Amino acid sequence: MSRTSIKGQVLANLVAEFTEPPLEETSTTQNMDGKSVGTISLQEPLFWKVYVDGAANQSGSGVGLVLISPKKLTIEKSLRLCFLATNNEAEYEALLEGMSMIQRMGGKAVKMFSDLRLVVGQVKGKLEARDERMQGYLSQVRHLQSGFESFTLLHVPRSGNTHADSLATLTTSST
Template sequence: MSHTSIKGQVLADLVAEFGESPLEEKAEKQNMDEKSVGTVSLQKPLSLRVYVDGAANQKGSGVGLVIISPETIIIEKSLRLGFLTTNNEAEYKALLVGMTMVKKMGGKMVKMFSDSRLVIGQVEGELEARDSRMQEYVGQVKHLQLGFESFTLLQIPRSRNTHADSLATLATSSA
């Protein structure tokens, strides 16, 4: 694991342990001529890039996530799903897990990258989600989108998503 991955994991562990956004407003009081003056320091909203991928095969299904902060801190997540899914369901699960992690980290602006043409097309309304399970996933994504100041979902070629793909494939083989 690289140094930035370790720092990212430490950051993720701290966020998970304390449950607070590291970027919340900070207020200080200063005494000036016996008057209390409050100052508020607002930091720029946390903007993250997230690469997601899902995988399903005979061994199981899993998701892979690569979260990159503006400081290029990289958080990698490989998660085995405890139930059988289709590949498309695993792709949706990866997207939903990524969105949830960004929210828990205090992210307000996110660019999500996926190589699933179907998922991107259904979420963007370019493709119809005919299956009731796919419709439910689209609804969950749309609901989570509302919690972000800025949300972008982009399709990328598989060749540009190999890191998340490897993590998803790893999750399918772990018990």
């Protein structure tokens, strides 16, 4: 091995020895007392984004979901509800389905988007759920919410939720 390549190898080993692991990694090291010390990750959790919408008309009710993984993979889902629902109930059904799907896929952090101010306001605690059925839905959301490390529900204008809206509307137009 030439003198230059030996110096390069020594330098590479030295850099590797003193380089800290990336922040997303968690490692355990031993200190002088022999006790293990954990390194805390400073990286934010990888968020899923979920756009939800519910639709209800005389033909039926349905939900539309657009899930975007942390790696930007998009999953579309539309479901026809097997019962007549109001728009508010359909929106809650969409929210619950989106939360359940993320949890089944192992997601721990989610940012959800809905265009229905009433549901967003109730989940955020800014509006009261007076109706017994809405209280039941809100209770289910709270239960699922506890399974996330991070959960955010944001209101988006209808124009910012057209993809999920189209999927929900599609289910009410088919038999």
